[in-house]
Amino acid sequence: MMRPPEHSVRPARRTRGERTADSRQLILDATLDCLFEDGYARTTTVTIQTRAGVSRGRLLHHFPHRDGLLVAACQHLASRHLAEMQTWVSGTLDPDCPDAARLDRAVGLLWSTFRQPYFWGAVELWTAARTDPGLRATLQPEERRLGTAIRHVVDAMFGGSITAAPGYPTVRELLFTSMRGVALTYAFDQRDPERDPHLPMWRAAARTLLAADPPATRPNDRRRP
Amino acid sequence: MMRPPEHSVRPARRTRGERTADSRQLILDATLDCLFEDGYARTTTVTIQTRAGVSRGRLLHHFPHRDGLLVAACQHLASRHLAEMQTWVSGTLDPDCPDAARLDRAVGLLWSTFRQPYFWGAVELWTAARTDPGLRATLQPEERRLGTAIRHVVDAMFGGSITAAPGYPTVRELLFTSMRGVALTYAFDQRDPERDPHLPMWRAAARTLLAADPPATRPNDRRRP
């Protein structure tokens, strides 16, 4: 009653654009959280609005249709993941790492990216996009952009000396796809990712492939006359 | 009116057990078809009963709850896929294949298994099982059994001389997981699987890894004093 308009409690007078940005951020983050925790099938608009802490009106004002919300979530997922990757790799990067131990570290780092909530959110969207042309149309270019960006980050993880090896492109692609394939099985078979038997296998295979002299594209005629 | 009970038109007098088996077969096949075509989220009991051509009573008599139906679909998927794999590999197997061309053939065959509807049905169930403990409990042992069985089939595809190589287990696992990871991207990026750039990469990497002399598990100390 006797309180004057206290300026320390006031919500800092947000502009209209800021409120809109906040709303979108809240809702899209909540959408990705729901995808991760509940899965695509149980991710309803009510679940999202509850988790985001917004009213139904606020949700429907920014995303009138569920389809548009999920499409926006795809783009949000991509941009958020990209930002995470870049800050995260710059924090754990070690410029003067001894030598071949860098490969082992890089493999471990790469594998750790497949345990983050991002990966499962992406999987949910991927599988949903398979039977949803609208989602697919959005997801495809977004994932392409992300793919090239991630490749650069991975290159930075491995470092120049490894990247220069002729067999490196094959190693990078093989590791990346194999890890994705292995990570997918964790959906129904949850073990300790740190003790995954594939981890030493990836390291050993990478060493062998990088040490192979030819680009490994010609099958025979290895020995010179 | 004047027709006697015609024995040529009568539906061959099925026993009760046969009808039950037919119903389950119809419903479970339709369930897997729905998973492949519509995806998990849009696979409803009504969709299934329509596609199976059964009444609601018939569906609910055999599968009172949707959960049980999907769990049964998991087992059905596994057994059906296993049977398909065995008959299919025995039909395309070539005992006296020249030599290393067998590897190329095996890689191509293995890759072709990731384009069948089975794979996408499995992916739908895997992702659903991640957030559904009931599905996961059923899927896990079933996929384990399938995994070992498939490994045997793959071994048969490669043949004894390749299988005997010390690096073979790594090659098999790497190929299998990498193909799964690549196949997953076809959910949102549909290209021609026959011209996938990974195909020559897999073949080349397999050759290199199989040709490597040591088991490739010890990182250093290659040269003896």
Add this chain to the structure above:
DNA sequence: ACGGAAACGGTCAGAGTTGACCGTGTGCGT
């Protein structure tokens, strides 16, 4: 032959989901 249970066919209520709709307050251009 005959009673009972299995194997349906078909309806319907209840819960859940989506989005249209209307009312309200407030930033913002003029």
Add this chain to the structure above:
DNA sequence: ACGCACACGGTCAACTCTGACCGTTTCCGT
């Protein structure tokens, strides 16, 4: 200062999906 569109808050109707429920036919043991 002023009004208008934006950014909500909140309600509700239409729709969908699930599973309970009841009636009917057909197989099967005795």
